[in-house]
Amino acid sequence: MHPTFVDALVARREAPQGVVRAAAVLFVAALTAAAAQVSVPLPFTAVPLTFQPMAVLLGGLALGPRLGLASQVAYLTAGIAGLPVFAASATLAPGALRLIGPTGGYLLSYPIAAFLVGCLAERGFDRRYLTSVLAMLMGLLVVYGCGVAWLAYFTRPIAGGAPIGLQAALAAGVYPFVAADVVKLLAAAGILPGLWTLLGRASR
Numbered sequence: 001m002h003p004t005f006v007d008a009l010v011a012r013r014e015a016p017q018g019v020v021r022a023a024a025v026l027f028v029a030a031l032t033a034a035a036a037q038v039s040v041p042l043p044f045t046a047v048p049l050t051f052q053p054m055a056v057l058l059g060g061l062a063l064g065p066r067l068g069l070a071s072q073v074a075y076l077t078a079g080i081a082g083l084p085v086f087a088a089s090a091t092l093a094p095g096a097l098r099l100i101g102p103t104g105g106y107l108l109s110y111p112i113a114a115f116l117v118g119c120l121a122e123r124g125f126d127r128r129y130l131t132s133v134l135a136m137l138m139g140l141l142v143v144y145g146c147g148v149a150w151l152a153y154f155t156r157p158i159a160g161g162a163p164i165g166l167q168a169a170l171a172a173g174v175y176p177f178v179a180a181d182v183v184k185l186l187a188a189a190g191i192l193p194g195l196w197t198l199l200g201r202a203s204r
């Protein structure tokens with residue numbers, strides 16, 4: 001197993017390891033909340049365009065599986081408690097109700113995606129650009145898979161009516177976002193390899 005980026009930082013700090021790790025978890029949770037505020041509502045779907053997936057995936061790469069998962073559990077807990085950490089929306093329910101709304105599958109996927117990407121980081125996927133792209137792409141597929149499954153089988157446009165089905169879920173929850181998310185992923189995937197390069201230079 002390779003040390004994650006936060007492991008390498010902990011090894012260089014005189015502060016207690018637990019304090020550094022807890023601060024890193026809270027930082028990524030706050031980063032996810034901040035990314036949610038960059039939200040673009042789209043007229044043809046209840047799912048807004050946000051930067052949250054990139055924050056989740058970068059957090060998983062930097063923190064590793066357990067801390068990455070913990071950061072997203074902390075984020076969701078803050079939202080359930082009523083803090084304004086979810087994407088602002090005039091149509092989506094606030095607080096805990098957001099988790100059973102149309103975007104619930106995406107939100108609930110975040111701890112899983114962060115854990116998966118963190119596992120790949122422990123295998124060195126965060127050290128090079130192409131492997132970072134691959135790790136983040138796998139995490140993004142988890143986000144899409146959970147989000148679309150929720151939309152398809154648990155979202156009912158009319159109370160008591162039938163779920164919208166897979167094709168409508170793909171049209172509402174994947175097709176409008178995939179191009180933008182891939183572009184964001186390709187840009188974000190260079191961050192961790194760049195940080196590793198800077199850390200290596202600083203240790204010389």
